Amino acid sequence: MWRIALVSNQWGGPMDVAKARLNFLTLEPVGSSDVRPSILASWVRSQHFKLPPDRIALPYISDPDLELPLSRSARPVLQQLHENLDGQAISIILTDRSGLVLQRLTADAGLGRYLDKVHLAPGFSYAEEFAGTNGIGTALEGGGPMHVFGHEHYAEDLEELACAGVPIKHPITGKTVGAIDLTCWRKDAGSLLIALAKTTADNIRAAMLADSSTRELALLQAYRNSSRRLGDMVMVVDDDLLMMNAQARQFLDAADQRAVLGYAGESLARGTADSVAAELPSGTWVRISCRPVEGGAHGTAGLIQVTVLGTDGDQTPAMVSHRPPSRPLLPGLVGRSAAWLGSSREADNACRARQWVVLTGERGVGKVALARAAHQQNDAGGPLRVVDAAAAGFALELEAELADDTLHTLVIRHAERLDARMVDFTVDTLYGVLERRPSSLPWVVLTLTPDDGEAPDLGDLLTLFPLTVDVPPLRHHIEDVRELVPYFLDRLSHGELSCGPDTMRQLMRSPWPGNTAELCHVLQQVVARRRRAGVIAPGDLPARVQAISRRSLSQLEALERDAIIRSLLANDGHKGRAAKSLGMSRATIYRKIHDYGIQ
Numbered sequence: 001m002w003r004i005a006l007v008s009n010q011w012g013g014p015m016d017v018a019k020a021r022l023n024f025l026t027l028e029p030v031g032s033s034d035v036r037p038s039i040l041a042s043w044v045r046s047q048h049f050k051l052p053p054d055r056i057a058l059p060y061i062s063d064p065d066l067e068l069p070l071s072r073s074a075r076p077v078l079q080q081l082h083e084n085l086d087g088q089a090i091s092i093i094l095t096d097r098s099g100l101v102l103q104r105l106t107a108d109a110g111l112g113r114y115l116d117k118v119h120l121a122p123g124f125s126y127a128e129e130f131a132g133t134n135g136i137g138t139a140l141e142g143g144g145p146m147h148v149f150g151h152e153h154y155a156e157d158l159e160e161l162a163c164a165g166v167p168i169k170h171p172i173t174g175k176t177v178g179a180i181d182l183t184c185w186r187k188d189a190g191s192l193l194i195a196l197a198k199t200t201a202d203n204i205r206a207a208m209l210a211d212s213s214t215r216e217l218a219l220l221q222a223y224r225n226s227s228r229r230l231g232d233m234v235m236v237v238d239d240d241l242l243m244m245n246a247q248a249r250q251f252l253d254a255a256d257q258r259a260v261l262g263y264a265g266e267s268l269a270r271g272t273a274d275s276v277a278a279e280l281p282s283g284t285w286v287r288i289s290c291r292p293v294e295g296g297a298h299g300t301a302g303l304i305q306v307t308v309l310g311t312d313g314d315q316t317p318a319m320v321s322h323r324p325p326s327r328p329l330l331p332g333l334v335g336r337s338a339a340w341l342g343s344s345r346e347a348d349n350a351c352r353a354r355q356w357v358v359l360t361g362e363r364g365v366g367k368v369a370l371a372r373a374a375h376q377q378n379d380a381g382g383p384l385r386v387v388d389a390a391a392a393g394f395a396l397e398l399e400a401e402l403a404d405d406t407l408h409t410l411v412i413r414h415a416e417r418l419d420a421r422m423v424d425f426t427v428d429t430l431y432g433v434l435e436r437r438p439s440s441l442p443w444v445v446l447t448l449t450p451d452d453g454e455a456p457d458l459g460d461l462l463t464l465f466p467l468t469v470d471v472p473p474l475r476h477h478i479e480d481v482r483e484l485v486p487y488f489l490d491r492l493s494h495g496e497l498s499c500g501p502d503t504m505r506q507l508m509r510s511p512w513p514g515n516t517a518e519l520c521h522v523l524q525q526v527v528a529r530r531r532r533a534g535v536i537a538p539g540d541l542p543a544r545v546q547a548i549s550r551r552s553l554s555q556l557e558a559l560e561r562d563a564i565i566r567s568l569l570a571n572d573g574h575k576g577r578a579a580k581s582l583g584m585s586r587a588t589i590y591r592k593i594h595d596y597g598i599q
């Protein structure tokens with residue numbers, strides 16, 4: 001059992017800081033000797049976030065996930081510290097890297113009640129952007145230990161408290177994964193508090209290292225045992241780890257690997273051993289067996305074995321019986337890959353918690369579709385509007401929609417198209433709603449399509465959105481093409497057209513730079529061109545989908561490739577005649593067919 005020497009504070013007289021804070025809030029000058037520079041900088045940021053200084057008003061973010069590796073490793077360390085503190089009025093708080101409180105241990109009932117009153121409790125975020133200057137958010141913002149004492153807090157409600165926060169860095173990657181904070185009454189605070197917080201952060205880091213070593217060792221063991229025993233392809237996956245043996249590396253190309261991992265992800269999420277027969281994008285039929293590895297990270301660590309059953313076209317009905325499918329999560333959407341389900345789940349959770357969210361991803365990946373479906377799932381009767389930042393009347397439209405107090409969901413799409421002036425306008429308009437109807441806010445979704453992977457400068461706008469969900473490009477969940485194609489064809493041709501197996505394979509080999517929107521557009525073209533009902537053959541597809549190149553083509557090369565395909569089609573696939581009609585030699589057309597990957 002420890003007694004913390006709670007000596008009087010060393011950070012200047014509280015009256016001085018209280019006066020400096022008042023001066024700051026009333027725009028009077030604040031001397032650098034009156035307040036520490038790190039606190040002043042944090043006050044400026046808090047003011048920038050337009051936080052009310054007279055009260056703390058935090059949104060309830062979510063049910064914290066207590067099975068994060070951080071929470072699991074920290075649990076025994078925090079429990080030990082709690083016991084050692086033996087009833088002293090010090091609260092131990094663990095947050096994730098965004099400042100969301102995961103866990104709180106408080107032995108003193110009076111302090112516990114006060115912390116409940118100021119929402120310093122699991123599920124609330126003490127990020128600086130919500131709570132202003134405080135031990136947790138300001139430590140995370142600055143990336144180092146931070147104590148915040150009494151009147152140094154931006155929000156008046158916190159001035160009775162003293163907090164010592166320390167970010168926790170992952171022992172291997174060095175990335176910040178969370179923060180530990182010790183909070184006590186202002187009158188009890190002393191310099192030992194920050195020292196104790198630092199030691200606790202070190203102990204949590206050490207526990208994480210021990211846990212991840214055990215986990216990785218268990219995975220390596222499982223991998224080596226099965227790799228030695230079997231001639232099969234073997235892969236081992238964990239949250240941020242992938243190992244595969246030479247057979248898997250040689251046999252499975254990138255698209256096939258993604259498909260295998262997609263199947264495995266779904267099966268591992270169920271937490272039981274599973275075996276499915278499936279066709280990979282390359283046309284190979286395989287049996288994929290998965291089993292969770294003990295000691296692996298929660299739910300996601302597992303051993304995958306892949307056995308080849310046959311190639312193109314030799315599938316048997318028994319093999320066609322796919323994995324037991326989990327259902328798509330959201331209404332009106334198809335796709336059951338782990339990547340797509342992951343984004344759907346996150347969008348659904350954000351909508352349920354009415355947490356403002358940025359959906360980001362390449363063009364046409366389905367960002368607006370996801371927002372609509374999440375709204376439909378959680379708030380089916382409520383009005384939803386979509387405003388396009390790229391449209392001419394955007395400002396007027398945004399203002400009009402947000403003035404409507406009956407609005408439940410607002411999607412602002414193409415936020416990357418906002419210029420600096422419109423970013424400011426959007427921020428001000430959203431703040432207007434936050435102030436006018438704080439208890440009945442609409443759910444606001446921002447969709448963002450970074451150009452060439454470059455994130456646009458959206459200034460303060462992103463600070464209003466505590467969550468970002470990445471929506472994967474179609475090539476990262478290519479197995480969903482198998483469901484998207486019948487879904488789109490059904491809608492476009494009223495069930496009159498279906499897709500043959502060769503055509504499906506061709507569609508699954510395409511890289512789809514325009515993603516799901518492009519797939520939908522291609523099928524629209526096919527439906528418009530085909531007048532008869534029936535089965536779509538590979539030759540019905542536009543030229544660019546019929547060729548799968550191993551590299552990206554220049555515009556000129558793409559034109560040449562399309563001309564070759566058209567000529568081959570016009571000449572019933574006869575290469576010599578196609579070459580002649582294009583004025584090229586037979587050797588050249590053979591080389592180009594190979595180079596451009598024309599099937």
Ligand SMILES: Nc1ncnc2c1ncn2[C@@H]1O[C@H](COP(=O)(O)OP(=O)(O)OP(=O)(O)O)[C@@H](O)[C@H]1O
Pocket residue numbers: 332333334335361362363364365366367368369370413414447449487516517520
């Ligand atoms: N999983 C899905 N199931 C059914 N339809 C989908 C799915 N994903 C996308 N779509 C459809 O694909 C098209 C493109 O989707 P959407 O407009 O939502 O993409 P986006 O990412 O918002 O596009 P942009 O980048 O242009 O803003 C829409 O017709 C949408 O309904």
